[in-house]
Amino acid sequence: MDLLNNVLAGFAVALEPNNLFFCFIGTLAGTLVGVLPGLGPLSAIAILLPATFYIPAVPALIMLAGIYYGAMYGGSTTSILVNIPGEAASVVTCLDGYQMARQGKAGAALGIAAIGSFVAGTMGVVLLMLMAPPLARIALKFGPPEYFALFLMALIIVAAMGSGDAVAALMMMTLGVTIGTIGTDQITGNPRFALNIRELLDGVGIAPVAIGLFGISEVFLNVERIVRSDLLAAPLRGLWPSLQEFRVSFLPILRGSVLGFFIGILPGGNPIISSFLSYGLEKRLSKHPERFGHGAIEGVAGPESANNATTQGAFVPLLSLGIPNNAVMALMLGAFVIHGVLPGPNLITEKPQLFWGVLCSMYIGNAMCLALNLPLVGLWVQVLRVPYRLLFPTILLFCLLGVYSLNMSTFEMLLVVVFGVVGYLLRKLEYEMAPLILGVVIGPMLEVALRQSLLLSRGRLSIFVTRPIAACFLAVAAFFLIRAMVSWVRATKPSAEESAGSTG
């Protein structure tokens, strides 16, 4: 009953005209960035982060959340119609979606992708509503040692689960934590590494780092080559899948939704992983796996549902524990902080309107995405024709003016450029950005929790192993760390032998 009342109150907040408007703007912007290759939800949220400073917290968070899940819808449209994944999580949709389009079934593919996303989004919101409050109640019992262990676990899992070199990912995580130490010490109030620069006393803000690493560096990477694509969109007929197609897609949608949601909860879990896992699962469960890659509708339904559910799942640790488990959630945490709200176990009791309002807006936003994506599919294909040479100057302007608008500081604009160059070089050298931004965001919280724990225990490190919850988190962190190190050592061995062979 309590849940029902909260949900009703949440819908009352989400249905306020102002919130509906920003929900629409978020889903529209999300669909747009999902459609446009070279601009993902991460860059879009980073660029729009400063703009949210000027609107109240609830509509700001509703809008940013809308960008995230809206991008998942938009990404599928271009994957299916033109074989261009507008968003990384939609790469797998190209495999069968585009083949379906070539067979004249583009409408059915788009329809099932949108319906699957809607079902997954709805299931995700319901699961989120059911899981976040009890998790938050558990988290209320956490003290500094538990939080330190949780932060450390999140950082290590994100670094260890990355796609590249584990040591390089840990380096990025540590670099982020190191950057996070710049500014006033939160416990003693003394300045650290501020170099007598007023702006640095507050630390290196999340917005300049995120906008530089994801917005500016993306432009640098994209202007390296001039790519002009002649779009040959597949012909589009009816958008409603047949009864048989619905029947075949029903279970993949359900499986994708559940799998995606739980992948989203895990640290490091992201829509790319869930869509690929769902594709693999459907192929394995199929009686005709040979159809996959040649236009199997399950290959669209499962992954599209999974990537959408993941975006909802990712909100569970953020809203209930205050832990961002991927780079997008780290930026969402930044948005909370900009508005003076700290997500975590107290959010539900202290700011119920915000918590339930944002949650319920996701349901409305999913319906908006459905409405935006199916009838307007032709428009989104036309958007792809906007040349990048006209788009990137606007992106740069938004990045620079956006960060200026936060504190009217040209120093922060300079920081954006510096982090843009750093991000560009690091990405060229195949370093991962997710552990870096998470380090910047979580680092200061990790430090406070660690120092408070040590003050509490008078310097005894045993506090982290004598408290069961903290010990469990640390055990999980150690497991992932050891696993990553073992794989790293194994990966190192052959190259060492090869180099010995080549020199000897």
Place this chain on the structure above:
Amino acid sequence: MGLPIVVRSALSAILLAGLGLVFFIGGLALGFGSLAKPGDGFMPTLAGGTLFALSSVHAWRRFSAVRPAAGEKPFWPERSSIFRVGAVLFSVLFYTLAFETVGFAVATLVLFLILLKSVDPVGWPSAILISLATTVAAFALFQVWLQVPLPEGWVSWWRIAQWIF
């Protein structure tokens, strides 16, 4: 083609190891404190030290793996890439450094003109039109709607736009 990727990666790791060392020493200078009473430099020392250690391991590993690799990706995909990236970097640096002195309107117009004419050039009429339109649109969005006080700088002709809105 330049340096092989493993060398580039190793050099970047050495730079990061150097950065880690700076924070490690800086942290010690701030005061590490003790486990019972951690000082201001406690976390910078730990984080800087860890960054130094990890980066050193990474650099060593990359150097030990150096060998000629066939078909390795060059750092710049095209000869002109460096020019285009340089043009973008120059224009954003110009914008940042000149923003308060020359003002929002002039800086934005120049930023757009440089970008539209240098990276993947468009014709002058389009470049001028797009630059003007975007400057006015950005002014309307940030100054008028979001109430961000943008620097006026050299010219005040853009007050006309303020008057219009």
